[in-house]
Amino acid sequence: MTRFVSGRTSATNAEAFERALAVSPGGVNSPVRAFGSVGGTPRFLASGRGPYVTDIEGTQYVDLVGQWGPALLGHAHPDVIAAAHAAVDHGLGFGAVSTGEVDLAELVLDRLTLTAPDGTERRGIEKLRLTSTGTEATMTAIRLARGATGRPLLVKFAGHYHGHSDSLLSEAGSGIATLGIPGSAGITPETAAQTIVIPYNDEAALAEVFARHGDRIAAVITEAAAANMGVVPPKPGFNRLLADTAHAHGALLISDEVMTGFRATAAGWWGLEEREGAPYDADLTTFGKIIGGGLPLAGLGGRAEVLDLLAPLGPVYQAGTLSGNPVAVATGAAMLAGAGPAVYERLMIAARKIADGLSAALAAEGVVHTVAWAGSQFSIFFRETAPQNYAEAQDQESWRYPAFFHGMLDHGVSLPPSVYEAWFVSAAHDDAAIARVLDAARPAARAAASASRS
Numbered sequence: 255m256t257r258f259v260s261g262r263t264s265a266t267n268a269e270a271f272e273r274a275l276a277v278s279p280g281g282v283n284s285p286v287r288a289f290g291s292v293g294g295t296p297r298f299l300a301s302g303r304g305p306y307v308t309d310i311e312g313t314q315y316v317d318l319v320g321q322w323g324p325a326l327l328g329h330a331h332p333d334v335i336a337a338a339h340a341a342v343d344h345g346l347g348f349g350a351v352s353t354g355e356v357d358l359a360e361l362v363l364d365r366l367t368l369t370a371p372d373g374t375e376r377r378g379i380e381k382l383r384l385t386s387t388g389t390e391a392t393m394t395a396i397r398l399a400r401g402a403t404g405r406p407l408l409v410k411f412a413g414h415y416h417g418h419s420d421s422l423l424s425e426a427g428s429g430i431a432t433l434g435i436p437g438s439a440g441i442t443p444e445t446a447a448q449t450i451v452i453p454y455n456d457e458a459a460l461a462e463v464f465a466r467h468g469d470r471i472a473a474v475i476t477e478a479a480a481a482n483m484g485v486v487p488p489k490p491g492f493n494r495l496l497a498d499t500a501h502a503h504g505a506l507l508i509s510d511e512v513m514t515g516f517r518a519t520a521a522g523w524w525g526l527e528e529r530e531g532a533p534y535d536a537d538l539t540t541f542g543k544i545i546g547g548g549l550p551l552a553g554l555g556g557r558a559e560v561l562d563l564l565a566p567l568g569p570v571y572q573a574g575t576l577s578g579n580p581v582a583v584a585t586g587a588a589m590l591a592g593a594g595p596a597v598y599e600r601l602m603i604a605a606r607k608i609a610d611g612l613s614a615a616l617a618a619e620g621v622v623h624t625v626a627w628a629g630s631q632f633s634i635f636f637r638e639t640a641p642q643n644y645a646e647a648q649d650q651e652s653w654r655y656p657a658f659f660h661g662m663l664d665h666g667v668s669l670p671p672s673v674y675e676a677w678f679v680s681a682a683h684d685d686a687a688i689a690r691v692l693d694a695a696r697p698a699a700r701a702a703a704s705a706s707r708s
């Protein structure tokens with residue numbers, strides 16, 4: 255029996271959801287949580303520890319949602335929790351500068367400084383402005399690009415998700431993909447017309463859009479490696495082509511690393527391509543999720559020359575009552591401090607074991623599928639080959655996913671409640687947790703095999 259602050263009680267997930275439906279739209283505060291595309295009753299989670307979460311009925315699940323990214327070290331990592339406690343004891347926020355913000359910015363900048371094979375220092379970003387959500391970070395990046403260039407147009411890729419601001423909801427991934435809708439109501443045609451959506455990984459479409467509109471394009475925004483339509487990495491060299499094309503036309507490249515930042519590698523997707531010899535220069539890079547260690551915190555980094563156009567130095571306005579909140583910057587710093595090379599190694603090993611085991615279980619049941627990878631991040635597609643763009647990502651037997659999802663859930667594994675989301679493994683997913691996932695995979699694969707297109 256969970257007692258709510260309101261004094262009312264809920265013994266079951268179903269009871270809690272009924273109460274939630276009465277007081278909030280769809281019973282949720284973010285659409286995918288409603289289980290709309292998989293059916294059934296959302297689990298009201300009461301606690302999380304390491305690779306596990308527990309709902310209000312006391313049922314424990316191995317968690318592969320990972321707070322949609324931040325739980326890189328697992329839930330309630332002792333160092334992160336200790337940092338939060340220590341910060342809370344000094345007050346919840348001041349709306350003034352505090353040194354924790356500077357500490358976090360220094361940590362981030364250090365991580366995004368790599369030495370190239372020839373000894374030159376490469377910096378992913380030179381300055382960082384903190385916000386509370388990834389949505390604010392990308393929204394500000396666009397304003398900044400328009401302010402810097404004096405141009406109106408934005409180019410984005412179909413199936414990429416950059417948060418829920420007006421100009422970024424056209425053919426977006428994540429919940430928009432899950433709901434199978436082209437965009438959102440409530441956005442004016444004028445705003446929508448300023449975002450040009452092109453297919454991902456398509457060099458010809460990119461060349462064409464710049465040939466036609468080049469002198470009016472402020473920026474191209476891209477997920478550094480797309481992961482909100484399932485995982486769809488860029489073709490080798492595609493990010494560099496984006497940077498070069500944008501720069502040749504006087505436009506900026508905004509690389510959205512809200513999900514990949516501090517996950518793909520310690521230095522994000524940028525770090526991965528730096529290491530693999532395909533370096534690219536983004537003008538602006540956005541961060542979120544892991545950067546806050548689980549609390550609401552995100553950020554916008556980039557070249558100093560561009561970032562300095564923000565108020566109070568420059569003419570582009572951006573602000574936030576809660577920006578740089580001292581508790582959030584403390585948990586973020588503890589998270590980054592705790593995420594050393596061993597963490598990324600464990601993450602990769604755990605992800606491989608889980609993906610290989612699931613793939614074997616699906617293959618044994620004859621379910622057509624593929625596992626797509628971007629660094630340590632992966633997702634499963636119910637199609638033969640890994641997709642390169644949104645149209646291909648949508649061309650799969652997605653109707654198998656609800657049965658698969660509930661097969662896993664019934665056997666104690668919590669997956670993202672949408673086929674269009676990446677799976678989030680943590681460094682805390684040890685062999686015991688992985689074994690539970692693989693045990694659940696067999697019956698879930700059977701359920702997927704016998705699912706029928708409705």
Ligand SMILES: *Cc1c(COP(=O)(O)O)cnc(C)c1O
Pocket residue numbers: 386387388389390392415416417418477482510511512513542543552
């Ligand atoms: C999650 C996400 C966002 C939005 O971040 P919020 O904190 O949910 O506003 C933006 N871009 C990408 C790539 C994301 O994965």
